[in-house]
Amino acid sequence: MNNLFPIFLKLDNDDLHLLIVGGGYVGLEKIEAVLGNSPEATITLVAPEIRDEIRGIAAQKPNVNLVFRPFEDSDLDHKDLVIVATNNREENKRIKRVARARHLLCNVADTPDECDFYLSSIVKKGNLKVAISTNGMSPTLAKRLREVLTEALPDDLETAMEQLKAVRDQLRGDFEYKVQELNRITEVLIKEATRSQSGKATE
Numbered sequence: 072m073n074n075l076f077p078i079f080l081k082l083d084n085d086d087l088h089l090l091i092v093g094g095g096y097v098g099l100e101k102i103e104a105v106l107g108n109s110p111e112a113t114i115t116l117v118a119p120e121i122r123d124e125i126r127g128i129a130a131q132k133p134n135v136n137l138v139f140r141p142f143e144d145s146d147l148d149h150k151d152l153v154i155v156a157t158n159n160r161e162e163n164k165r166i167k168r169v170a171r172a173r174h175l176l177c178n179v180a181d182t183p184d185e186c187d188f189y190l191s192s193i194v195k196k197g198n199l200k201v202a203i204s205t206n207g208m209s210p211t212l213a214k215r216l217r218e219v220l221t222e223a224l225p226d227d228l229e230t231a232m233e234q235l236k237a238v239r240d241q242l243r244g245d246f247e248y249k250v251q252e253l254n255r256i257t258e259v260l261i262k263e264a265t266r267s268q269s270g271k272a273t274e
């Protein structure tokens with residue numbers, strides 16, 4: 072059992088630099104997952120052969136840099152995160168070891184045991200983001216749940232969030248007062264959820 076701790080990374084500024092090793096199907100899947108959430112992420116992808124779709128992405132995005140050769144240890148210089156997706160398991164493991172020695176966080180796509188972090192399935196509604204993990208048990212279930220939740224979550228959540236942000240920005244007083252006020256205003260959400268749950272139970 073993994074006790075994973077979820078975090079949301081700010082990849083969209085110049086501070087963090089992601090290295091992807093491997094330019095095949097998995098490399099493509101991972102670069103799309105990252106850019107779908109953080110379009111301005113600074114990414115270097117290294118591989119001797121790189122799929123046309125990835126070349127197409129790099130041609131559109133100055134923040135994506137392609138290096139057409141096998142991985143070298145110096146590719147880890149000045150990187151913060153690494154996603155390893157070559158079709159050479161031994162080399163994947165070796166890259167993970169070198170990355171660990173440098174205290175870099177590393178994902179090895181086909182080898183959960185070698186991963187410091189997993190990618191998640193992501194529900195997006197405006198500024199709301201829900202990341203789903205099945206602890207590696209079933210990525211397909213994570214994908215399906217994303218579809219279900221995307222359908223189930225109302226589209227007007229963005230309006231509710233904007234209104235709550237406006238209230239939050241205007242509230243004056245100490246921390247405890249702000250928490251109380253925001254809890255009071257949003258109590259209706261909990262009541263509605265409880266009502267629809269008990270409605271379902273008696274159906």
Ligand SMILES: C[C@@]1(CC(=O)O)c2cc3[nH]c(cc4nc(cc5[nH]c(cc(n2)[C@H]1CCC(=O)O)[C@@](C)(CC(=O)O)[C@@H]5CCC(=O)O)C(CC(=O)O)=C4CCC(=O)O)c(CCC(=O)O)c3CC(=O)O
Pocket residue numbers: 100101104178179180181182183186188189190191192193203204205206207208209210211212213214217
């Ligand atoms: C552990 C983890 C590590 C990591 O890669 O980060 C991992 C590992 C593995 N994936 C495998 C296979 C598939 N992965 C997908 C899809 C996704 N996989 C993702 C994450 C993760 N995959 C991490 C755990 C996430 C969690 O905690 O649930 C998602 C959520 C995010 C993303 O990749 O961006 C993305 C869905 C995004 C979306 O659509 O929302 C599909 C389905 C499809 O593509 O349609 C299949 C085929 C069907 C199947 O096997 O289920 C295999 C077997 C390889 C083989 O058999 O050769 C392994 C290795 C193993 O399990 O041993």
Ligand SMILES: NC(=O)C1=CN([C@@H]2O[C@H](COP(=O)(O)OP(=O)(O)OC[C@H]3O[C@@H](n4cnc5c(N)ncnc54)[C@H](O)[C@@H]3O)[C@@H](O)[C@H]2O)C=CC1
Pocket residue numbers: 092093094095096097098117118119120121122140141142156157158159160162180181
């Ligand atoms: N295709 C899939 O759906 C999944 C595949 N996997 C595993 O992930 C790995 C990668 O899969 P694919 O992307 O489909 O393979 P692929 O064959 O499409 O691509 C492999 C890539 O790795 C590159 N590569 C090989 N040696 C390298 C090195 N030393 N340095 C840098 N790049 C190197 C190649 O040039 C190529 O770009 C495989 O081991 C596969 O078993 C895991 C999960 C799903």
